[in-house]
Amino acid sequence: MDKMKAVIMAGGRGTRIESVASDIPKPLINIGEKAIIEHVITNLKNSSFTDIIITVSYMADKIISAIGDGSKYGVSIVYYVENKPLGNAGALYELKEQLTDDFLLVNGDVMFDVDLGRMVDFHILKGGLATILVHPNSHPYDSGLLEVDEDNYVTCWRAKEEERKEFYKNIVNAGIHILSKRVLDIRPETEKVDLDRQILKPLVVDRKLVAYKSTEYVKDMGTPERYDQVCRDYKDGLVLKRNLSNKQKAIFLDRDGTINKYVGFLSDIGKFELLPKVSEAIRKINESEYLAIVVSNQPVIARGELTVEGLEEIHNKMETLLGRDGAYVDDIFYCPHHPDKGFEGEVPELKIDCECRKPKPGMLLQAAEKYNIDLSKSWMIGDSERDVLAGKAAGCRTILISESSVSKGICIKQSIKEAIEYVLIEIYED
Numbered sequence: 001m002d003k004m005k006a007v008i009m010a011g012g013r014g015t016r017i018e019s020v021a022s023d024i025p026k027p028l029i030n031i032g033e034k035a036i037i038e039h040v041i042t043n044l045k046n047s048s049f050t051d052i053i054i055t056v057s058y059m060a061d062k063i064i065s066a067i068g069d070g071s072k073y074g075v076s077i078v079y080y081v082e083n084k085p086l087g088n089a090g091a092l093y094e095l096k097e098q099l100t101d102d103f104l105l106v107n108g109d110v111m112f113d114v115d116l117g118r119m120v121d122f123h124i125l126k127g128g129l130a131t132i133l134v135h136p137n138s139h140p141y142d143s144g145l146l147e148v149d150e151d152n153y154v155t156c157w158r159a160k161e162e163e164r165k166e167f168y169k170n171i172v173n174a175g176i177h178i179l180s181k182r183v184l185d186i187r188p189e190t191e192k193v194d195l196d197r198q199i200l201k202p203l204v205v206d207r208k209l210v211a212y213k214s215t216e217y218v219k220d221m222g223t224p225e226r227y228d229q230v231c232r233d234y235k236d237g238l239v240l241k242r243n244l245s246n247k248q249k250a251i252f253l254d255r256d257g258t259i260n261k262y263v264g265f266l267s268d269i270g271k272f273e274l275l276p277k278v279s280e281a282i283r284k285i286n287e288s289e290y291l292a293i294v295v296s297n298q299p300v301i302a303r304g305e306l307t308v309e310g311l312e313e314i315h316n317k318m319e320t321l322l323g324r325d326g327a328y329v330d331d332i333f334y335c336p337h338h339p340d341k342g343f344e345g346e347v348p349e350l351k352i353d354c355e356c357r358k359p360k361p362g363m364l365l366q367a368a369e370k371y372n373i374d375l376s377k378s379w380m381i382g383d384s385e386r387d388v389l390a391g392k393a394a395g396c397r398t399i400l401i402s403e404s405s406v407s408k409g410i411c412i413k414q415s416i417k418e419a420i421e422y423v424l425i426e427i428y429e430d
Contacts, residue, residue: 004120004178005100006049007092010037010108011057011082025059027108028066029227032234035066036221037108041073047116049104050075055091057082087192089199096184105177105195111230112218114176115245119212123178126152128210130203131178135214136170136319136328138286144196146171146211154209157201167269167316170323171211173200174218215291215330215371217242241289247374251285251423252364252391253329254382255296258401258416260318262383265299267306269314277417279325284420290378291330291371295363297386299338304345308336331371333363358382359389364396381419399423 010027027037037054044052052075056063060081070077078098080091092105102123104116114133123131132154134146145168147156158164173196188198203209217239221227233239240246256262259282261273285292300306306314315332322328337354338346356362368375380391383401388410391398399411399419413419 003051003100004049004102004104005051005053005098006044006104006106007095007099008037008040008044008052008054008106008108009088009091010063011055011060011085011091012088012109025063027063029109029221031111031221031231036111037063037067038073039111039113040106040108041067041070041075041077043113043116044104044106045073045075047114049116052077053080053095053098054078054108055080055082055095057085085192087190087194089195090191090193093184093187093193096181099181099184101181102178103181105179107175107220109222110175110218110220111234111239112174112176112216113239113243114214114216114218115243116176118244119176119178119214122212123210126210128153128203129180129183129208130200131210131212132200133174133176133214133216133218134171134211135174135216135218136323136330137172138283138323138326138328140168140170140172140319140323140328143172145169146173148211148213152211152213153207154204154211155207157196157204157209159197159201165316167313167320169312169316170319170328171213174214175220176218213331214244215242215248216244238289244372246372247377248291248371249289250291250293250330250367250371250373250378251420252293252295252367252378252380252396253282253416254358254380254384254387254401255294255318255334257383258381258387259294265303265305266314267300267310269310269317272314272317274318274321275416277415279322279327281415281417281420282322282329283325283327284424286327288424290423291373292328293367293371294329294332294334295358295367295380295390296332296334297358298334298336299357301336302338302347302350303343304347311336331367333367335363358386359393361390361394364390364394368394379423381416381423 028035144160145158146154149155219230221230259278263271282292335356337350337352337357339353341351375395378396380396381399388398388400402412
């Protein structure tokens with residue numbers, strides 16, 4: 001297979017961010033010491049993408065003059081100049097003969113640092129017509145939302161202006177794509193072509209669109225506020241640290257009694273209620289170098305008191321409520337098993353002594369493998385001894401959420417907010 005080419009879309013005007021820099025196109029706005037498109041090119045080069053096409057339109061001459069032929073970055077760059085607006089994907093049809101069978105497509109005004117080799121391997125393994133990087137974000141309420149099945153296929157795509165369910169999973173298209181050239185076989189009749197609505201979304205019907213979930217740093221800087229946040233994140237080193245080629249750090253969170261009010265075996269979505277200050281605490285994790293990962297025993301499934309679909313709805317409510325407050329969890333792992341038998345309506349195949357049910361560390365180990373996590377630099381926070389034992393078995397540092405002042409050698413905090421503040425103070429002092 002020919003070495004995969006990369007296409008950078010850099011033709012947009014960026015009207016929402018003109019107050020930051022109105023005399024240059026958005027891709028040339030600086031993050032730190034260099035323009036955002038230079039960061040994009042560096043990430044491509046670091047992932048062995050050295051054959052690059054940049055599509056330009058607004059202030060095209062300034063981008064071409066600043067970036068040149070790519071030799072100063074160790075890559076080869078050619079340009080396609082849109083003399084008339086073709087939408088964010090129209091130029092791809094004009095470039096089709098220059099593209100490899102599969103090609104990478106990224107935005108020139110989105111800050112990211114991604115181990116693209118991992119994404120390419122995933123794309124090849126799944127064999128879809130298109131693979132898109134997806135992640136949760138801090139503003140799902142005004143973002144397009146995706147639904148993804150257990151095999152990583154996108155099953156539903158709701159644009160941000162479309163009606164959505166009351167509770168939804170926080171999964172958003174991050175704007176990094178690997179596409180087969182076959183998606184360009186038939187050009188829409190409109191002069192301008194929208195990538196999401198006219199190319200990607202139609203692939204959902206035939207299960208041809210695959211979601212690659214990543215916790216890596218990908219942020220649109222489309223508003224002055226988001227631009228300021230990206231600048232802070234870059235200065236703090238967060239952008240590079242989140243690349244999955246580097247060891248990650250996580251804060252593992254129990255669910256019931258830690259994130260939401262404990263009501264026993266929760267099976268009624270109406271009884272799910274976030275504890276005070278939880279969103280604020282998780283938002284602090286999101287802004288740090290840690291991943292926020294939920295690990296939860298859910299024996300209600302094995303007991304036959306709640307279906308997997310019902311549990312997903314409860315988790316959707318959790319993600320929706322957190323998202324309204326600008327917070328998100330990077331992933332959720334749950335154990336559906338229960339070793340004790342004899343419950344009416346129980347699911348026999350789930351009544352086992354498994355390796356994932358806390359106090360065993362199975363869920364933490366799964367997360368560590370998936371996200372390249374250094375467990376020795378991670379934390380487990382929960383409200384029961386099982387959580388502490390699971391964290392210690394995985395090699396993590398632990399915090400018990402409890403109103404008790406008796407420590408017995410265990411670090412005790414009275415709330416998730418207090419626990420997270422303690423963790424973050426610890427790393428700053430380190």
